[in-house]
Amino acid sequence: MEISATGRLEVRITAADVGKRVSVRRMNDPAVPGEKFTDTVGVLASWDAGVLRITRKDGETVRIAESSLVAGKVVPSAPARRRGPSASYAELAHVCTRAWRPVESERLGEWELRAASGFTRRANSVLPVGDPGMPLDDALEAVRRWYGARGLPAYVQTATGAEGTQELLCAELERRGWVREVTAELWIGALAPLADRAGGAGVELSRDVDEAWLARYQRKGVSEVALKVLSSGPSVWFAQVPGSGGVPAAIGRCVVDGRWASFAAVEVDPGQRRRGLATEVMAALARRALDEGASAAWLQVETENAGARALYAGMGFAAHHAYHHYREPAVGKSDR
Structure with a gap:
């Protein structure tokens, strides 16, 4: 936590730091037994109406009342991996979609809309890497129309926990009522x-x-x-x-x-x-x-599959980032 020259904890973040990785400490409800403070590290997704929304590495968004803050600071991005091959999120995202191609796809700006008659979410979801070329609300409406015309629910595949991932988009989707249904991890290792x-x-x-x-x-x-x-x-x-x-x-x-x-x-x-x-x-x-x-390998593993995780860790694989599938909100459930 950030400590001043006088030894006191200080809040050294503001709403201008939205989009940056931060570490904050908040005071817990004194009426609830347990620890006095809780620390949270993640991307500051928003700071509106006295509430901070911080998206952690695992994709969970934590809401924190500004009035409960006792300390906070901007922190560097997570250190680069030292084990196994190096890779950016964008590179892996495109490699993954080439390995599991949809039957039909279409570009929405730099986003890719993918459909395969409902066979797996990976082949029936938007890959939102880059700019859709229009405001987010308009892009999401275009997404819903595209999947609706094919008799499919609209899904957006996002990622968290690595440089260049989509913590901010996750928070915006949740704010609009999109529901996260699946979380898994992408692991990489030497071949x-x-x-x-x-x-x-x-x-x-x-x-x-x-x-x-x-x-x-x-x-x-x-x-x-x-x-x-x-x-x-x-x-x-x-x-x-x-x-x-x-x-x-x-x-x-x-x-x-x-x-x-x-x-x-x-x-x-x-x-x-x-x-x-x-x-x-x-x-x-x-x-x-x-x-x-x-020379390098990747695979996807569910977070609750302990047996597979142990097997792949023993083979030298390690997690690179988490990925999530968000389903469109029911009619009338969006915050827009």
């Missing part, structure tokens, strides 16, 4: 250590997704649209470990795009887990990606 892992000899690789692979895939009843999304990307590979009854014991998907290799749909027969099959699948795919010139 070579994964490729060097033992195993992979029993893994079959193919350019095409077949019925056996789909039998293990968690999304049942895959449509023609879903097959197009699964097969999209610059260089797509499908992996499987043969199992009983014609259903693979494990599967995975990898897309190679320049220096990046993405991993997705890594799934293992529940009866054969903890045997290293997921590692074998990813190691085989990683070796193929290395052969195509990739």
Whole structure:
């Protein structure tokens, strides 16, 4: 906290600091037992009518009464990652969308509107990287019309927790009544250590997704649209470990795009887990990606999936940023 020469805590932020990363300390309600103070670090999203809105790294927006502040200051952005490959949010956002292409897309300024008949939010949401070329309210109205014309709910995919992410947009969406439905994380790591892992000899690789692979895939009843999304990307590979009854014991998907290799749909027969099959699948795919010139890897993992997080951390992956999907508000629920 900011301490003056006299040893007192001071509030050294103002409404002019909106958009900057800040650290504040507020006094808690004295009627509620517990700690006297609470500290919050994040991006100052707004300061209106005596209330500060600070969006933290995990995407949560905290509302703080100006009258409860006892200290505050602007702080530097989070230090750059020292582990694994370096990458900006913008680079990763575009690499991710190329690895999971929608069936239909359209530009709204620098934003990309994506649709695939509702198959996954990633392929049916706006990627708002850059300027939409119009005021935010007008852009969101255009988004709602575009998805409405396709019989789909409007979703906006945002990110928090890294340089250049969208804490301010998250706060503005929440202020307008958009509801955050999903939060996950994008993790990155070096590709070579994964490729060097033992195993992979029993893994079959193919350019095409077949019925056996789909039998293990968690999304049942895959449509023609879903097959197009699964097969999209610059260089797509499908992996499987043969199992009983014609259903693979494990599967995975990898897309190679320049220096990046993405991993997705890594799934293992529940009866054969903890045997290293997921590692074998990813190691085989990683070796193929290395052969195509990739050097870095990324994947997406849900925040509550403790098993997957432990697995990927052991492979050298670490979180780069969190991402969120905001759904349009019900009619009449917007703050506009």
